[in-house]
Amino acid sequence: VTNSSEIHIVGTCRALDLVEGRIFTSKIWGKYNSSQDLTYEWHVKTNNGYKKIAYAILKATWVRVIGHGVVEIAAMPPYLNDIMGINSKMAPKYASNDLLSNTHNQLPVLEFSDNIIKSKNTPIQAVIFTENFYTTQEDANLVGNVYFANYYIWQRRVWDSFLFSKIKSYFTKNYVNSYEFFCKHTQVDHLREAMPFDEIIVTLSIEAVFANGLSVYYEYFKKTANGKEKLAVGRQELIWLSKEQKITNMPEE
Numbered sequence: 001v002t003n004s005s006e007i008h009i010v011g012t013c014r015a016l017d018l019v020e021g022r023i024f025t026s027k028i029w030g031k032y033n034s035s036q037d038l039t040y041e042w043h044v045k046t047n048n049g050y051k052k053i054a055y056a057i058l059k060a061t062w063v064r065v066i067g068h069g070v071v072e073i074a075a076m077p078p079y080l081n082d083i084m085g086i087n088s089k090m091a092p093k094y095a096s097n098d099l100l101s102n103t104h105n106q107l108p109v110l111e112f113s114d115n116i117i118k119s120k121n122t123p124i125q126a127v128i129f130t131e132n133f134y135t136t137q138e139d140a141n142l143v144g145n146v147y148f149a150n151y152y153i154w155q156r157r158v159w160d161s162f163l164f165s166k167i168k169s170y171f172t173k174n175y176v177n178s179y180e181f182f183c184k185h186t187q188v189d190h191l192r193e194a195m196p197f198d199e200i201i202v203t204l205s206i207e208a209v210f211a212n213g214l215s216v217y218y219e220y221f222k223k224t225a226n227g228k229e230k231l232a233v234g235r236q237e238l239i240w241l242s243k244e245q246k247i248t249n250m251p252e253e
Contacts, residue, residue, distance in 0.1 A: 001071060002148035003035070003059040006187035011044065011053030012245070018045040019053070025090040026057070032075040033086050034062040058148075065143065069193045112239070113249070117209040129162040129204040132223075137196045146194040152186065155218055155234055158202045179248070181214075182241040188220075188234040199223040200231070211249045213239040 013019055020043045027037035038058045043050035062080070063071035076085060084090050133154055141147045163170055163181075194200060201221040208215040218234035240250040 004189040005058040007056040013044045112210040127203040133200040181238040185237040
């Protein structure tokens with residue numbers, strides 16, 4: 001099962017680009033050595049080789065399913081341990097920090113400005129947008145739980161719906177052709193599993209506001225007979241970026 005995941009975006013790709021994905025183990029830990037940090041990289045092919053456009057770290061644990069949405073940690077089976085275990089070819093061969101520091105960013109350094117309008121050190125604002133999603137088996141994986149990637153899909157849909165409800169011109173006027181919110185980092189930390197046919201509630205709050213971007217906070221809940229149960233939390237960092245990939249301050253609206 002997925003414990004958490006985060007994605008760092010350091011470049012862009014276009015339609016018809018050839019993108020190469022890579023995966024390897026960067027850490028093995030926990031009971032039975034059943035937990036792993038898996039590192040993913042995506043590179044776009046250029047005339048001069050490859051350029052990294054994104055990398056991600058996914059923390060996962062091998063488990064045994066003992067009930068509907070209930071699991072326990074278990075030792076990896078021999079065939080999987082041969083592929084991904086501590087003595088496999090995918091096992092860590094150097095520190096993950098050494099690897100991730102050499103990103104060869106295609107984009108300029110995507111940093112928030114010092115002009116902080118609302119700091120992360122202040123309490124997270126009240127929920128300003130909520131959207132519900134209905135799941136089916138189409139949203140599940142072979143294990144039976146709702147697949148972790150859906151949380152990122154819901155995250156983006158909630159953000160788009162919120163933005164459209166407040167600033168329709170972002171999608172209909174020149175913003176879409178000249179400037180955009182560019183996601184430079186996103187993550188989801190899981191607390192418990194969702195199962196097919198659960199109704200999912202996703203809330204959006206603004207965590208911090210900078211002159212040139214936003215930090216957005218998400219909470220994921222399962223609707224229950226008595227209210228709701230928290231499934232996960234997420235964060236998204238958005239930079240106001242031109243099509244020429246230049247960072248600038250957001251418009252006042």
